[in-house]
């Protein structure tokens with residue numbers, strides 16, 4: 001993996017991104033549930049871990065143990081990433097439903113409304129991974145839950161701070177946001193401060209799936225590109241090179 | 247009399263006049279709430295009554311957090327009144343004395359707060375993370391009601407508030423800063439926040455304020471401690487450096503071979519509201535370059551003298567001269583005072599021809615009382631405490 005790009009592990013997407021997601025960028029993964037957004041987030045994180053890039057997961061919608069199970073089923077070596085100190089969890093879900101077990105890789109935050117506590121936990125997790133590594137990845141899944149628990153302006157301020165600090169720490173940050181939950185102006189607000197957006201959508205009439213890239217500096221195409229969901233991973237099938245052949 | 251019960255901060259502020267609001271203005275990546283907790287708890291423990299507002303978490307979580315710091319509010323539960331601005335947001339039950347039904351209605355919060363303060367006839371008011379209220383009610387509604395809120399604060403004996411500096415409108419922040427006493431809490435940031443400090447920006451009852459930045463650490467249990475990142479202990483071979491560090495430290499490691507320090511001694515001490523890291527230097531001359539490196543970034547030095555070994559006094563003095571150039575506070579310890587034939591400190595000072603202003607104290611490095619006294623003396627020098635302040 002080059003110093004400047006993080007390979008996503010999804011071939012067609014890496015070609016579109018001219019090698020991968022720019023390191024140290026903050027980007028949004030946006031789309032409705034169950035059509036590929038979740039697959040992308042997991043595949044990308046595991047790909048980074050395979051390349052030795054530490055990853056900090058901030059989970060607001062499920063206990064970290066669920067994420068751990070899902071990632072283990074994606075990559076049989078997942079446990080070794082944990083034991084090698086590459087994985088940190090900030091679990092913003094479990095305490096609110098009253099189930100927490102001590103885990104050496106996990107920091108709990110009592111409530112999705114306590115954004116300051118998330119920030120402090122993140123700083124602590126960063127201190128642990130940064131000593132030995134140049135880059136790291138931060139995954140915040142999801143902005144949607146934070147926004148529905150507070151409000152867009154509050155989360156926006158939080159993202160401003162988090163994004164700025166992530167950049168100076170040399171981190172790449174992936175924010176996940178659900179479509180169909182927020183008002184259009186809220187969506188634009190958050191898209192606006194990102195370095196890039198990967199957006200997923202479904203055309204129900206033709207029952208086809210499309211993805212699109214915005215921002216990210218130079219890319220091969222900014223059009224909607226067709227993809228398929230194959231065995232839990234994304235297969236970009238749309239032709240995007242054609243546009244270049246005049 | 248009301249204090250914050252945070253060392254050094256109390257020395258700067260003195261006792262806080264009645265009706266004052268003390269604001270801890272906090273950068274988002276450092277901890278300000280523990281200042282409010284500590285000030286509140288210590289005053290309650292000292293017999294006062296108080297009101298605490300739960301904004302971003304339920305009261306039972308707040309209680310648990312106090313517990314983690316080693317402060318059992320539960321024990322004084324009859325003197326503490328909770329205002330719960332959280333539970334109704336998530337539809338959870340609450341056994342708080344006062345429950346705000348619509349936490350995004352700032353008027354209801356103000357009314358409830360007033361009732362709560364009346365119920366304890368003043369008392370101490372604590373609002374950790376007041377900024378959460380801006381988030382609940384919106385910036386405009388918050389600003390419009392801020393003066394009213396500040397009026398309510400005056401009903402309390404003292405109000406302790408922390409406010410997190412998210413990127414709010416500058417005007418909002420200016421209005422927030424307009425209180426009796428303002429303490430900034432900041433991070434020393436380089437890629438991540440690796441140090442925290444506070445400084446008193448304003449206290450209406452003081453004519454002038456010393457311009458001082460004080461590093462701190464938040465410790466569980468323990469609370470806010472003034473933090474001294476580096477004290478070095480130097481002195482000749484066999485003078486008692488390792489012994490001193492081990493007696494002083496709550497945890498310590500030595501890299502020894504055959505009982506001699508070949509690399510570093512390192513210890514950590516928590517004492518009298520101060521938290522410090524201590525580093526010992528090897529005594530042998532071949533390690534002098536290491537002493538030079540170690541003294542970089544150090545904030546204070548202890549020079550050990552073996553009071554039974556006149557032949558090593560020159561060596562002690564040479565080691566002192568090595569660090570003296572940096573201008574950092576230094577004290578000498580005339581160690582092994584329990585041994586027959588140990589020379590008294592003043593005599594040693596004379597024999598070494600040390601400048602008058604350099605303190606030299608008697609010491610027995612195996613004795614915790616002696617060692618703590620020496621530590622306190624150095625800390626006083628480091629924190630520029632004057633005699634009359636003690």
Ligand SMILES: Nc1nc2c(ncn2[C@@H]2O[C@H](COP(=O)(O)OP(=O)(O)O)[C@@H](O)[C@H]2O)c(=O)[nH]1
Nearest residue numbers: 483484485486487488489581582585610611612
């Ligand atoms: N009687 C007495 N012995 C001491 C005292 N301080 C240190 N020692 C002894 O002096 C020897 C050297 O101490 P050590 O701490 O290893 O010295 P260092 O070389 O400066 O680290 C050890 O045997 C200690 O037990 C003291 O205050 N009184």
Ligand SMILES: [Mg+2]
Nearest residue numbers: 487488506507
């Ligand atoms: Mg030694």
